[in-house]
Amino acid sequence: MTGTVKRVPSIWTTGSTDILNTGTWRTAIAVHEHRPAPCYGVCPVDGDIPVWVQQIRNEKFKEAWQTLVENNPIPAAIGRTCHRPCEGACNRTEYDGAVSINALEQYVGDMAIREGWEFPAPSDELDQKVAVIGGGPAGLSCAYQLRRKGVQVTIFDANPELGGVLRYGVPEFRLPKKMVAAETKRIVDLGIEVVTGRKLTGEDLGELDQGYSAIFIAFGAHEPKRLPQFSKDDSRVLDGITFLRSVRLDAPMELGRKVLVVGGGSVAMDVAGSALRLARQVEILALEGREVMPAPEDEIEDVIEEGAILNDGAMVKAVEDLSGTLLLHCIKVELDQDVPPGVIRPIEIAGTEFTLEADTVILAVGQDPELVDWEGRVQVARGMVEVDNDYRTSRVGIFAAGDVASSERFVATAVGDGKRAANSIVRYLGQKIVVEEGFADEAKEVAIDDINTFYFPTQEPGERDKVAVEIRKFGFDEIRLGLTDAQAFDQSKRCFSCGSCIECDNCSIFCPDMAIIKDSDAPLYYKVLEQYCKGCGCCLEECPRGAMGVKEETK
Amino acid sequence: MGYEINEEKVFSSGHAACPGCSEALAIRFVLNTLGRDAIAVVPPSCIAIISGPQPLSSMGIPVYQTTLEASAASAAGIKRALVSKGNDHTNVVAIAGDGGTYDIGFQALSAAAERNEDIIYICLDNEGYMNTGSQKSSATPSMAFTTSTPAGKLSPKKNVPEIMVAHNIPYMATATIGYPDDLARKVKRAMEIKGGLRFINILTPCLTGWGVPDSAGPKTSRLAVQSGIYPLYEVENGEFYTLNYGPNGLSVADYVTTQKRYRHLSLENIELIQAEVDHDWARLQKKF
Amino acid sequence: MKADSNRLLLSGNHAVSHAVKLVNPNVMPVYPITPQTPILELITEFHAAGEMTGEIMTMESEHSAMAAAITASLTGVRVFTATASQGLLLMHEMLHYAAGARAPIVMFNVNRTLGSPWGFWPDQTDSLAQRDTGWIQYYCENGQESHDTTLQAFRVAEQVLLPAMVIHEAFYVSHSMEAVELATQDQVDAYLPDFNPPHRLDPQIGESWGNTVSQVMFQNHRRDMGDAMERVLQVAKKADQEMKELVGRGYGIHEQYRCDGAEFIIATMGSMTGTVRDAVDELRADGLPVGLFKIKLFRPFPIADVREILAGIPKVMVLDRNFAPGTGGILYQELKAALYGLEDAPEIHGYLAGVGGTNITPAAIKEMVQSAMGEKPSAHSVWKG
Amino acid sequence: MLQFIIQGRGGQGAQLAGKLMADMFFQEGKDVLVYATYGGARRGTPVSSSLRVDDKPIRMRCDIEHPDIIVCFDPSLLEGGTLLKGATAQTIVLINSSLPAEEFAHLGDFKVVTIDAKTIAKKHQLGRIVNTTLVGAALGLIDYANVDLMEKVVGETSPVKVQNNVAACMEGYQVASEGSC
Incomplete structure (x- = not known):
């Protein structure tokens, strides 16, 4: 019993555990991530x-x-x-x-x-000029993206006004013209030269080469497809886009009492919807079953609500002229599943024949680009301008996108193509482009x-x-x-905000080690304290939206 | 979006809880809600380990480590001493496990409740003696595996929350870590109600003892609520019941199949547990 | 029942209650058990009458009483409790805890037989079984000594930060009424300064107690406890001396009664001491050189003093009102151990006298002395009475 | 030293009698030590009080082996009990009984005195409470001198019927000191 006598017992605590390095326990650490959402x-x-x-x-x-x-x-x-x-x-x-x-x-x-x-004015003005042929979704998109990076842009369009299919195809009840006008004007107001009413053809290339560093072809597809069952010259047989254009110009084409729309896509539904407002009776004949029709379900629903009769999964085999009206001999079909993508092969179902009678038939079975003038100048394949992944045509300096170069005939796709083509053009122009931060290749979709x-x-x-x-x-x-x-x-x-942190604090709240703290300087709002993180993964599990991942650590 | 929790930083990092520990989370919400004007008592348990190796403490407030059976009495002793010194503001909280509460510490707890000692008693209920390697306590539910019930426990869990209610204490609440705002609110409520024993039973799934992944504590605790096994409710003065979160259509099967301690169960076993849960829930529901 | 204002006819237990009233501890967890109950009853009466202001906690068990006592003490306030027999045994775990926590609790224990079987009689085995818990232990002979020693215990415990147990026996002391001179409030206030330990459970300080420790930390802590216990010998002597100066009564930590020239010393503690005094007087009257060595402070055991006092005495007879099966009388064992290796160590006769409360009269003690004088001691305790 | 053993049955007030007498001697300035059996006592079971009185400090902590006076509240206590175990030829045995002392001669060689305390207590409206009467009688037997103090202490100690108790005590004292027991 020797040693120093301690008046005060030695084992009251003297400090906090926060000096300890419990982070050494972990094998992996959670990290905040911005991950791609499926949308x-x-x-x-x-x-x-x-x-x-x-x-x-x-x-x-x-x-x-x-x-x-x-x-x-x-x-x-x-x-x-x-x-x-x-x-x-x-x-x-x-x-x-x-x-x-x-x-x-x-x-x-x-x-x-x-x-x-x-839109804010471009921060830089570049010397290069780009000609955009076609002022539809792809052309507008491309022109916009180029212009905001400072490129000088001229849009050439055959129509009196910009907008393309948005202005001349989609009916008013889906997209009011004033919206198209406002949005195109805002793009033009960025400082884009617009030449309307001029339909450029391949022959104009020489002229363009002089004035422009690059050319972007995006004049769309306006040549309606026909069906062999119908006579080319029959005035009772109309094509969808011409009909829609006439409606859009407030001079609708004459229709009979009974209208039959052939087609299952958006154009067909727009045609049917427009026709419903102009005629007594509208029927639709679609090759695909309703579930697989290319038109969005709500567009189909709209026209059916409004009184259209849908005959889906069927095709016209023959047309009989009943002097006045047309009698269509139809048959139910199934689509062959065993075909390459993009190919549609109907198989007739024996014994399902039926007939439809119509005063007017409107064909809305697709359009092709008008490329007669362009063939030989740029490579054309399968009825479209051929482009590579960077929207380059066979001719240096000429790019193409939208319906003219793609079989995916969606306006949104055209906008996206226009954007990506613009990036490609900027690269071609030798400009360092600031492409918005995408996701790392290994980023896993949520x-x-x-x-x-x-x-x-x-x-x-x-x-x-x-x-x-x-x-x-x-x-x-x-x-x-x-x-x-x-x-x-x-x-x-x-919205789950899949993969996007919304600063809900769950990662921080559910950390038993208080190892995640809010940090406005951190790129994703939070800092993981390596001294304390034991790698349990509660933050990851409790992140409502998959905005966290794990980084394996080797020690 | 997000939880409304006003945390004061009382509980410190660097503590010795297992990765993902539910008890550490519970302690965080309890201490950080209580604030610094508090004194805690903990019995031997994981909590005692988490509170830190001498001479360091993770708990930020004075903590006294008492014996396994004495938490309530020890806490009461502190409170009375403070009162004798004219201190009426410091919260005294006992933080004990289910072994120290449902079993060996129950006598002291019941007596403290009878005396209506002015303390907050927190039971961190992980349904067994997990600090000693997962043995059965009277909080262990029916048929759960522990190392002392290798074939599954033959009796149901003791209903200590209702027993505490029967003491007519001013406040009894069940809570769990998967609902941290609810938990923090209940601690706050317990603080507001002074002058008697306030009891909060917090379900804290033991990752090791229950056999769930390190990240699954909060999720498992929510499954317990959503399947009706562990409804979250509170009772004031032994008679005013409020339901906070009850079953939402999940079944016992949804709960037990995520845990290794139940992996020996047959379908018939699960049905028996389901019947027990349904019965208990029906009985509890009448009180709201 | 007053002769004068401070001299009352009181039971030993009530003499203790009066001491506690004068100390007015902040917290008093209590639990009844015969023969301790009158201590708590009178305290609660004082409290109900407003003569005491602390917190009375009516616990559900002695275990909880001690649990509450420890934590209350660690907040830096005075704490008192009392128990007996089985109650003390139920506390056993917490007794270690209290000492480990360095909580200067003062507890009164009334010695009573341990079950099974059931009995109500004086027997020191209950408290002696706690001799290794780290508590200071005082054994008292009568109500007056219990009153005064209770006051001393607070002073000593608080100076060394160890809990102190003051003990007297059932029946012969606890329930015997005799004249007791009470200390005055002024005396007690002067004797017990404010208790303000620098380390305590206090949110303003933030320190915690009782975290898990390493082996070395644990050993150091136990060593510190040992050092504190060692200091008790001096601190207790001083506290007793100071009390003597203040109130005119003192006891020492042990006492030699008529040991001058003694060749035969009777060693004992507790109530037996009084009876031995009469026997010694009678033996001396018969011309026999017999003295009494009373152990009052049993923990820490005053080993050095014992060796000094008993060196050269031919015979020592130890009377134990306690029994540890397998070794015998506990004081006997302790004394033998203390004297081991002493060159002129006495022969020691260990007599189990009064175990279970059997009646030991002066005549019986005289007989034991006479027989011990004529024979060699046995190596074991011998049953008497 | 004067040693009393007072025995009655639980509820008869034998323990209080011991304390009462102790207080009286204490207030006179004597040294006293009194204790009673306790613990298992229930109404009806024998309870006793042991009282030592001396002019010098009493140190002994043991049972009274040879009492000077035994006060027996009830003759039934004499049968087969240990009450008379330590009685000697000098021991006065005061028995509450309406029978004459000779009826108890067979108990042994000591001084038996009887008093009909039951009748006295009844007379003073004390029902079966005989302790104050017996206290008076016991003190009368030893010619206790301080009658005023006796009156005072009995008066102060009696929970109810103070005057009746004082009167009964005085009568007991009277009867005993006059040798009429």
């Missing part, structure tokens, strides 16, 4: 949808618009006309119904028009299993309200009302 993966314009939807949720509408127009300068138009692959891919689809992304896009696009938001659905109670999906069918049938006013503010907010809240 992004399928978006024709590569839009990082969760980002702008979150901006809506945060009521930062202008920021949402700015995010949108990074990739798509015409959200009011695309917000009405997109074929919406995003909603098909949405992780919420299987859970309780997809987020109405398209309606949200429209909401922001309409707001931008209403508020008069403008799947539903990565979503912690606990944090997302099921909700009714919700969509744009529609004008009552009794009313809308009698005019060309827009069928779908845009989302109200409340609807838009509710809808934005439904």
